[in-house]
Amino acid sequence: MKLVYVLLAWAITALGAxxxxxxxxxxxxxxxxxxxxxxxxxxxAFVALMVLRGLTLLILPPVxxxxxxxxxxxxxxxxxxxxxxxxSPGAETSSIExxxxxx
Amino acid sequence: xxxxEQARTEARPNTQGSGLYWARLLAFVMLAVAGLVVxxxxxxxxxxxxxxGADSEARARVMRGAAFQGEVIKNVERFHTGSARYDGQWMxxxxxxxxxxxxxxxxxxxxxTSEAQIVMKRAVERCVRPASRAFDADAWQGEDALDALGDDxxxxxxxxxxxxxxxxxxxxxxxxxxxxxxxxxxxxxxERRLVQAPAGVxxxxxxxxxxxxxxxxxxxxxxxxxxxxxxxxxxxDRWESTVRAKLIDPESGLLYQRVGETGATADSxxxxxxxxxxxxxxxxxxxxxxxxxxxxxxxxxxxxxxGFAGMRDYATGESGVDDPQTGPTWLGLSPAATVFSMxxxxxxxxxxxxxxLYASVHLLGAPVDGDERxxxxxxxxxxxxxxxxxxxxxxxxxxGSKKTPVRP
Numbered sequence: 001m002k003l004v005y006v007l008l009a010w011a012i013t014a015l016g017a018x019x020x021x022x023x024x025x026x027x028x029x030x031x032x033x034x035x036x037x038x039x040x041x042x043x044x045a046f047v048a049l050m051v052l053r054g055l056t057l058l059i060l061p062p063v064x065x066x067x068x069x070x071x072x073x074x075x076x077x078x079x080x081x082x083x084x085x086x087x088s089p090g091a092e093t094s095s096i097e098x099x100x101x102x103x
Numbered sequence: 104x105x106x107x108e109q110a111r112t113e114a115r116p117n118t119q120g121s122g123l124y125w126a127r128l129l130a131f132v133m134l135a136v137a138g139l140v141v142x143x144x145x146x147x148x149x150x151x152x153x154x155x156g157a158d159s160e161a162r163a164r165v166m167r168g169a170a171f172q173g174e175v176i177k178n179v180e181r182f183h184t185g186s187a188r189y190d191g192q193w194m195x196x197x198x199x200x201x202x203x204x205x206x207x208x209x210x211x212x213x214x215x216t217s218e219a220q221i222v223m224k225r226a227v228e229r230c231v232r233p234a235s236r237a238f239d240a241d242a243w244q245g246e247d248a249l250d251a252l253g254d255d256x257x258x259x260x261x262x263x264x265x266x267x268x269x270x271x272x273x274x275x276x277x278x279x280x281x282x283x284x285x286x287x288x289x290x291x292x293x294e295r296r297l298v299q300a301p302a303g304v305x306x307x308x309x310x311x312x313x314x315x316x317x318x319x320x321x322x323x324x325x326x327x328x329x330x331x332x333x334x335x336x337x338x339x340d341r342w343e344s345t346v347r348a349k350l351i352d353p354e355s356g357l358l359y360q361r362v363g364e365t366g367a368t369a370d371s372x373x374x375x376x377x378x379x380x381x382x383x384x385x386x387x388x389x390x391x392x393x394x395x396x397x398x399x400x401x402x403x404x405x406x407x408x409x410g411f412a413g414m415r416d417y418a419t420g421e422s423g424v425d426d427p428q429t430g431p432t433w434l435g436l437s438p439a440a441t442v443f444s445m446x447x448x449x450x451x452x453x454x455x456x457x458x459x460l461y462a463s464v465h466l467l468g469a470p471v472d473g474d475e476r477x478x479x480x481x482x483x484x485x486x487x488x489x490x491x492x493x494x495x496x497x498x499x500x501x502x503g504s505k506k507t508p509v510r511p
Contacts, residue, residue: 017469020480021469021470021471021480022471022473022480024469024471024480024481025471025473025478025480046481049469049480049481050467050469050481053466053467053469057143057146057147057466058139058143058466061138061142061143061146062134062135062136062137062138062139062142062143063135063138064138065134065135065137065138065142066131066132066134066135066138067131069134070127070130070131070134073130
């Protein structure tokens with residue numbers, strides 16, 4: 001379930017970054033920081049864009065990867081646990097008996 | 104069991120469950136760190152491969168993005184560097200880099216020629232208009248660089264070198280174009296001024312000598328020879344020797360950012376911004392010098408973190424005041440130096456460095472695609488034009504010599 005939530009957050013941040021980048025581009029806010037022009041709207045737009053891109057491209061992909069890998073490992077471990085037969089009190093005895101019969 | 108002992112047993116932590124929790128957390132963190140090291144840079148660097156391939160569409164898109172910015176900016180008011188001089192210079196640079204991108208694209212990708220011709224025409228028309236040289240005329244007490252082409256007492260390097268480069272690319276595409284006479288005059292003036300300069304660098308502004316501007320002038324002279332079919336002037340080889348002797352910091356191998364008329368002064372410091380511009384622009388005309396500058400940049404200024412790379416303007420531990428001419432630095436890293444270095448890496452076929460530098464550009468530049476163009480949301484008009492010029496860079500040692508220059 002955690003993985004689903006993070007995937008959802010990833011999709012939302014990616015969409016937010018996409019929209020904001022287009023808004024910055026169309027509104028002509030682009031490049032103002034390169035010119036050292038620090039008006040509040042531009043600064044906020046730029047910071048928001050960088051945060052969203054950082055989340056979309058840097059932070060969330062490794063988190064999704066780690067969650068997916070963890071879920072996969074847990075599922076494999078769980079399946080392996082279900083496949084192995086339950087250990088009964090008489091199991092050891094029967095194996096000893098089997099070896100004795102073989103001798 | 105007495106009640107007291109039972110309570111103590113229940114209060115004891117479940118060490119097995121706690122250990123499992125920490126083991127799972129540790130595994131999660133290690134997986135996340137591994138993902139951080141591998142995936143983001145891999146994805147961003149992969150986006151850069153489109154500029155290297157045979158398909159011209161990615162290169163055409165960035166050229167259209169730069170051309171779009173050229174249409175949007177109407178005048179110098181678009182720029183806010185805090186200095187009227189540099190507002191004007193940024194405007195001229197925007198048009199020059201757009202012309203360079205169009206020229207490089209047309210020479211490499213012949214199918215884009217007709218579109219590149221249109222972009223080139225508009226960019227050069229804007230370069231040539233007096234408003235684009237007003238910043239330079241203001242600095243030289245009202246003297247227009249084009250009115251003083253025959254008088255070498257004032258350098259006018261900040262406008263003339265870039266105008267010469269734009270006109271050169273126009274000439275490559277239009278050998279008998281409308282600006283041919285002007286181009287001949289500008290190239291002759293640049294060559295004379297380079298020859299007369301004792302340290303190979305003439306004044307960009309009064310008492311300001313920029314080796315990077317001199318490198319642009321030298322490239323413009325070489326491009327003039329290439330575009331007109333003339334023999335490359337020998338003075339360019341002498342200029343290269345002078346640069347090696349007088350304008351390069353022996354310790355770092357980088358170009359000094361500012362020098363005096365006769366060479367380095369006590370205040371001269373090597374910086375990545377000027378060196379990267381020179382390494383990029385000289386790749387076609389002076390490939391040996393360009394490669395040396397690029398190698399010096401790569402070894403002394405390139406910083407890499409989890410597959411992303413950027414260029415420090417100053418050496419580690421050093422710092423300086425940001426100046427409007429080169430743009431700001433973030434955490435010591437210079438966007439301008441990073442973008443020009445990316446072009447130099449491309450020219451010298453250093454694809455590993457190119458990919459890592461492009462990964463940073465992709466992450467922080469925030470590319471926006473639409474209307475068959477690509478702009479970078481963080482870049483602005485000059486940034487888009489410089490990125491277009493850098494991403495369409497030709498192989499070192501050619502001005503399109505692998506293909507015949509386009510003749511309309």
